[in-house]
Amino acid sequence: MQVTHEYAKDVLIVVKLLKSPTRGFRSLAGQFLVFQLVVVAVVLVAVAAVSVAQSTREFRDVRGARMIAVAENMASTPIVRDRYGDVGVAKVLAPEVDRAVALSGAGLAEIIDPGGTVLVSSDPSRTGSQVDLGPSRADEGRAWFGDLSIDGVHSLVGEVPILADSGDVVAIASVSERYPSLWELMGASGERLLFYLGLGAALGMLASWLLSRRIKRHTRGLEIAEIASLADHREALLHSIREGVVAVNNEGDITLLNDSAQELLGLTDDAVGSHVTSVGLDPAVADFLLSGEDGRDVVIVTRTRVLALNRRAATSQGQRIGTVTTMRDSTELAALQGQLSSHKSVTDTLRAQTHEFANQLHTISGLVQLGEYDSVRDLVGTLTRRRAEINDAVTQRISDPAVAALLIAKTTLAAESGVSLEIADDSHLSALSPALATDVITLLGNLIDNAVDVSIGSRPATVTVGLDDGDGLGISVTDSGPGVPEHLREAIFSRGVTSKPEVPGGRGIGLALVRLVTAQHGGTVEVTDGPTGGALFQVWLPTAVTARKAANA
Known part of the structure; x- marks a missing residue:
């Protein structure tokens, strides 16, 4: 299965989704553009609010001081101090309050008695009306400015007491100005603020539009639902x-x-x-x-x-x-390859024995034709003794018939290649269970084949096999080859190449199978230098004792 082929299904899904008519501001890029514009608008509103608050604070501080100054000036005018209590005071002092309004630019100037009654006002309709002095302390003899509502209008008021010669408060001079509107406050900030706000809005809109285009390009024009659907299909595909x-x-x-x-x-x-x-x-x-x-x-x-x-x-x-990286589990395939190698080894062994027997039969046939019957008897006896020696050398130490047969066959096959296969004198192996015997044959077959291959041409060309089932099952195979460099002693067990002949060092899957089978039994395998040169492969299987005892029970 090729992953790229399966991805074609997702491409078809995406094409189908892209035909949806729900575009425009309902698209991901459109939604992002709207969101960015909202953010820009919020920022601009926040800037405007800060500007308005600053302008309001400046207006209150500057104009409040001005209201106090105008009220003090009006309260200190001699005519106001002398005529505030006259009958018809509204007409007498009207010019003074009008002048205060004209000088200060205030909206309203009044003279109020300490009880809150308006005596004189620049707005004649307010004369005689009752006002709430609010938090003002002017009736206590202290100048004050602050916010009051005058006829429902939010105003900035400055009040100064008018004192008699005795120090008593006899009236209050009040000057007020309404707070400017929102647009007036923004206008008061100057044309520069409006210009910067407009420029910021334009730049924000442009940046939002460019960013939305970039997002659309990087998402291939896909919408949120489409991206989620594609991701779901991708996850389902990969994990299946x-x-x-x-x-x-x-x-x-x-x-x-x-x-x-x-x-x-x-x-x-x-x-x-x-x-x-x-x-x-x-x-x-x-x-x-x-x-x-x-x-x-x-x-x-x-x-x-x-x-x-x-x-x-x-x-x-x-x-x-x-x-x-894609990967496949080839464990079963490797096991089959190992079995195939074992069958090939048996076939090669039979071929070698056939060749050997054919030569011996040809010799016997010639001797018979020559009438050398004594020589025939001597040759047959010699061959029988040699074969018996090989069989005895194996069967005296190896009691498992399958393993013994393998060693006898490998001895003949190695001899054909000019290599002497020997069994260590201290070797001993009892009968094994069929399953364990099969694995031991796999281990021995691969190790012996590898040892024979690297020993061909050496002097002397010798392979020594040792078996010990005293504590677990120990297998050792020593060759007379060039040995294994220390930096390659781990790599030869872990890596090979299928369908490629150029395997580093000429090694294929055989040694890898040795480690795999050993690991399946919980054992260990290692390679070191042999006692007289070459390489020494040692395998130890801890489960061998239990399996052997179970087979013998």
Whole structure:
């Protein structure tokens, strides 16, 4: 299954969704534009409100002081101090209050008695009316300015007491001015403020429009519901694929991990967002995810599985954004390959024995034709003894018939290649259960084949096999080859290439199978230098004792 093919379904869904008539301001870009315009409007309103509040405060401070000054000037005028109590005072002092209004630009000037009755007013209709002095302290002999409501109009009022020679308050000089309207306050801030507000609104609208266009371009014109639908389909697709899928960005962080990959690698959802080297992956898998070759199937053997991985670069708009690796579980395939190798080994052994027997029969036939019957008897005896020696050398130490048969066959096959296969003198193996015997044959077959291959041409060409079931089951195979460099002793068990002949060092899946089978039994496998050169492979299976005892019970 190719992931890119499945993504074609999502493309069709997107095309269908794009035909929806719900565009305009109902689109994501349109909604974002409206939202940005609302934000700009709120900012402009806030700026205007701050400006109005500042203008109001300045008006109150500046004009309040002016109202106090005009009221003090009116209260200190001699005619006001002398004639405030006369009959017809409204006509006598009318010019004074009118002059106060004219000089200050105030809206209203009045003289009020301490009880709140208006004696004189620049608005004749208010003469004789009763007013509420509010929080004013002028009736107590103190000048005051503040906010009062005059005939329902919010006004700034300044009041100053008119004192008699005795110091008593005999009247109050009051000068007031209504607060300017909102537009007047904004206008008072100057044309510059209006210009900046207009410029800010224009720039905000332009920036919002450009940003909405950018969002539309980066989201490919998709709307919120469409993006959510596409994401849902993508998640359903990736997590339903039987193959594992792992995406890694350019920094080496895992950005995607589907269900199959989690199962194959033994990870959880928490691994997404973490670096490849920090989630406990097998080192060979981690190295491949970070630096593997593109477009090549690579087999990596972990301690429990055989994985076939393929890594491809991922790009977006021409830029590399990371890699996508697909993986398949090839454990069963590797086991079948091991069985096939065992059958091939048996076939090769039979071929070698057939060749050997044919040569011996030809010799016997010639001797018979020559009438050398004594020589025939001597040759047959020698061959029988040699065969018996080989069988005895194996069966005296190896009681399991399947393992013994394998060693006898491998001895003959190795001899055909010019390699001597020997059984260590201290070897001992009792009968095994059929399942365990099959696994032991797999281990021995691969190790012996590998040892024979690397020992061909060496002097002396020898492979030594040791078996010990005293504590668990120990298997050792020593060759006379060049040995394994220390820096490759882990790699030879973990990595091989299927469908490609150029395996590093000529090693394929055989040694990887050795570690896999060993791990399935909870055992260990390692390679070191042999006592007389070459390589020494050692396998230990802790479950072998239990299995053997169960088979013998």
